[in-house]
Amino acid sequence: METPPTNAPPRHVAIIMDGNGRWAEARGMPRTVGHREGAAAVRRTVEAAMELGIEYLTLFGFSSENWKRPETEISDLMALLARYLRSEIADMHKHNVRFRVVGERSAFSPEIIGLIDEGESLTRDNNRLNLTVALNYGGRSEITAAARRAAAEVASGRLETEDITEERFSGWLSTAGMPDPDLIIRTSGEQRISNFLLWQSAYSEFVFLDILWPDFSKANLVTAITEFGRRERRYGASRG
Numbered sequence: 001m002e003t004p005p006t007n008a009p010p011r012h013v014a015i016i017m018d019g020n021g022r023w024a025e026a027r028g029m030p031r032t033v034g035h036r037e038g039a040a041a042v043r044r045t046v047e048a049a050m051e052l053g054i055e056y057l058t059l060f061g062f063s064s065e066n067w068k069r070p071e072t073e074i075s076d077l078m079a080l081l082a083r084y085l086r087s088e089i090a091d092m093h094k095h096n097v098r099f100r101v102v103g104e105r106s107a108f109s110p111e112i113i114g115l116i117d118e119g120e121s122l123t124r125d126n127n128r129l130n131l132t133v134a135l136n137y138g139g140r141s142e143i144t145a146a147a148r149r150a151a152a153e154v155a156s157g158r159l160e161t162e163d164i165t166e167e168r169f170s171g172w173l174s175t176a177g178m179p180d181p182d183l184i185i186r187t188s189g190e191q192r193i194s195n196f197l198l199w200q201s202a203y204s205e206f207v208f209l210d211i212l213w214p215d216f217s218k219a220n221l222v223t224a225i226t227e228f229g230r231r232e233r234r235y236g237a238s239r240g
Contacts, residue, residue: 014201020034020214032076046092050097062103063195082111085119098130108136142199182228187209188209189208
């Protein structure tokens with residue numbers, strides 16, 4: 001007999017989208033096809049999140065380590081990203097989705113930076129779903145940047161070291177203003193965090209799914225949320 005869910009539904013779901021290349025290789029196709037199918041899975045997931053009433057959805061789209069991939073694959077990924085931004089932003093706005101990007105965007109082409117800026121500006125006031133895509137993102141570099149900002153505040157005399165609280169430090173991260181993720185999902189069967197939301201995931205629940213990202217569906221999202229509902233979240237406190 002299954003244990004019924006006990007937690008409230010997650011307010012913020014984050015997903016490490018893994019397995020595009022393996023999906024394509026298993027079918028004898030170029031990795032580009034896997035990335036394209038992965039983009040279709042993003043669309044399905046955004047729609048499912050809206051239907052399920054999730055407030056915040058954060059997707060790990062491209063890590064700072066992904067630049068180490070072959071140049072041809074990087075080129076294909078950048079072309080796919082530009083196409084995705086051009087085709088999806090207007091639809092997001094139509095459905096009252098707020099779009100934002102976290103990560104170091106200066107490494108991208110002026111075209112992609114412009115599309116990101118345009119999407120963020122257009123959807124800034126939308127509130128049905130807050131969709132965040134992590135691009136050229138790394139958790140360690142994000143924390144390092146926040147530490148530099150804290151050091152600069154102290155060096156300038158605007159802040160005392162004892163004033164650096166967890167809450168203030170969180171405000172210097174790229175996710176400032178967002179709640180920490182309640183649930184982090186990783187596809188492909190791999191069980192690691194891969195430098196994703198290191199600070200923010202301190203008390204997140206993790207669900208690892210043995211499915212490659214292009215096959216991800218609303219049913220898989222529901223499965224992860226159901227598992228989340230069975231967990232006992234104690235945030236470091238002892239069991240009662």
